[in-house]
Amino acid sequence: MNATIHRRPLLAAALALAAAPAAWAQPAWPNRPLRVIVPFAPGGPADGLARMLGEQVLGPKLGQPVVVENRAGAGGVIGTAAAAQANDGHTLLFGSISMTIVPHLQAQSIGYDVLEDFTPLAQIASTPFLLVVPAASPFRDVRALVAAAKADPRSLSAANSGYGTLSHMTAELFNRQAGTNLEPVVYRGEGVLMPDLLGGQLDLGFLTLSTLLPHLRAGTLRALAVAGATRLPELPEVPTLAEAGFPGVEVDGWQAMFAPRGTPPGAVQRLSAILAEAMARPDIRNRITSFGAVPASRSNAEFAAMVPAEYKLWGALVKERNIRVE
Numbered sequence: 001m002n003a004t005i006h007r008r009p010l011l012a013a014a015l016a017l018a019a020a021p022a023a024w025a026q027p028a029w030p031n032r033p034l035r036v037i038v039p040f041a042p043g044g045p046a047d048g049l050a051r052m053l054g055e056q057v058l059g060p061k062l063g064q065p066v067v068v069e070n071r072a073g074a075g076g077v078i079g080t081a082a083a084a085q086a087n088d089g090h091t092l093l094f095g096s097i098s099m100t101i102v103p104h105l106q107a108q109s110i111g112y113d114v115l116e117d118f119t120p121l122a123q124i125a126s127t128p129f130l131l132v133v134p135a136a137s138p139f140r141d142v143r144a145l146v147a148a149a150k151a152d153p154r155s156l157s158a159a160n161s162g163y164g165t166l167s168h169m170t171a172e173l174f175n176r177q178a179g180t181n182l183e184p185v186v187y188r189g190e191g192v193l194m195p196d197l198l199g200g201q202l203d204l205g206f207l208t209l210s211t212l213l214p215h216l217r218a219g220t221l222r223a224l225a226v227a228g229a230t231r232l233p234e235l236p237e238v239p240t241l242a243e244a245g246f247p248g249v250e251v252d253g254w255q256a257m258f259a260p261r262g263t264p265p266g267a268v269q270r271l272s273a274i275l276a277e278a279m280a281r282p283d284i285r286n287r288i289t290s291f292g293a294v295p296a297s298r299s300n301a302e303f304a305a306m307v308p309a310e311y312k313l314w315g316a317l318v319k320e321r322n323i324r325v326e
Helices: 002-025 045-062 074-086 142-151 166-178 190-198 209-218 265-278 282-290 300-320
Strands: 034-038 066-070 091-096 118-126 129-134 157-160 183-186 204-208 221-226 255-260
Touching (some): 034 045, 034 074, 045 066, 045 091, 045 118, 045 255, 045 265, 074 091, 074 255, 118 300, 129 166, 129 190, 142 221, 157 190, 166 183, 166 204, 166 300, 190 204, 204 209, 209 221, 255 265, 265 300
Parallel strands (some): 034 066, 034 091, 157 183, 157 204
Antiparallel strands (some): 091 255, 118 255, 129 204
16 A cells, blocks of 8 residues: 555656656747738738737737738638638737628638637727718708608618728618618728718718818818717717717727637737737827727727627628628
């Protein structure tokens, strides 16, 4: 019996020694440059934000170069699929709210599952949306616009920046909540539609603050409401849609960093902590503002919980409104 008791510590020590080389052999993370895939074209806000984070946050904190790779196309599907399939532990995705919308609009598989193949690390920025009309429009508040839309269905044209974009989907969410049928007019970007909106050929649009602000300040467009949870510091007099009497339309054009499946758990925790620390830095928040975006205020945990909720919201809306792929 005593012999057995004495052997147990020896056996435990032998097992520990045998396992030690395997533990020592695991390389530190990161052990090579990191890649951040941006599923949009170079030069836009997403590209600028990703490069800023790489140069000023991730690179210095992790001690490795950070390479931004633009993989644009198919509403972000091409770049997101590339990130999902990387599986190298050193690739990240700088994604956006389109990740929770586009999958519901595709007739066939897009090659990844947003909820299963990615771990949300941190929200970085938001892009506010507003409901605007031309300066010559007779509508001075949301209730008057809704009354006219209900009196003559599909008589009012709602410009959007592309099929399936947040601009389009916000108008559809508004239709559902307000009981209207605004006629969607699809353009390829906000810059393309702006001359027609300014000229009065279009009745309204749900568009981004960064695009609208110069026109609102010049008085060539009128903002009726903010399509978000709170009023904007730049336009404190403009109510939210909820304040205007139409709750349930609270959109947030978020941009965020994700880790694809295959990223080591320790790396995920480290990245989340680094990004959370960065989002509290005034210099980083000021840089985000310089890109025409609003620095995120949600914690990493809050954002991680929001992603599946939004995925469910947009999926239900696509089905309810019978929004089809075009």
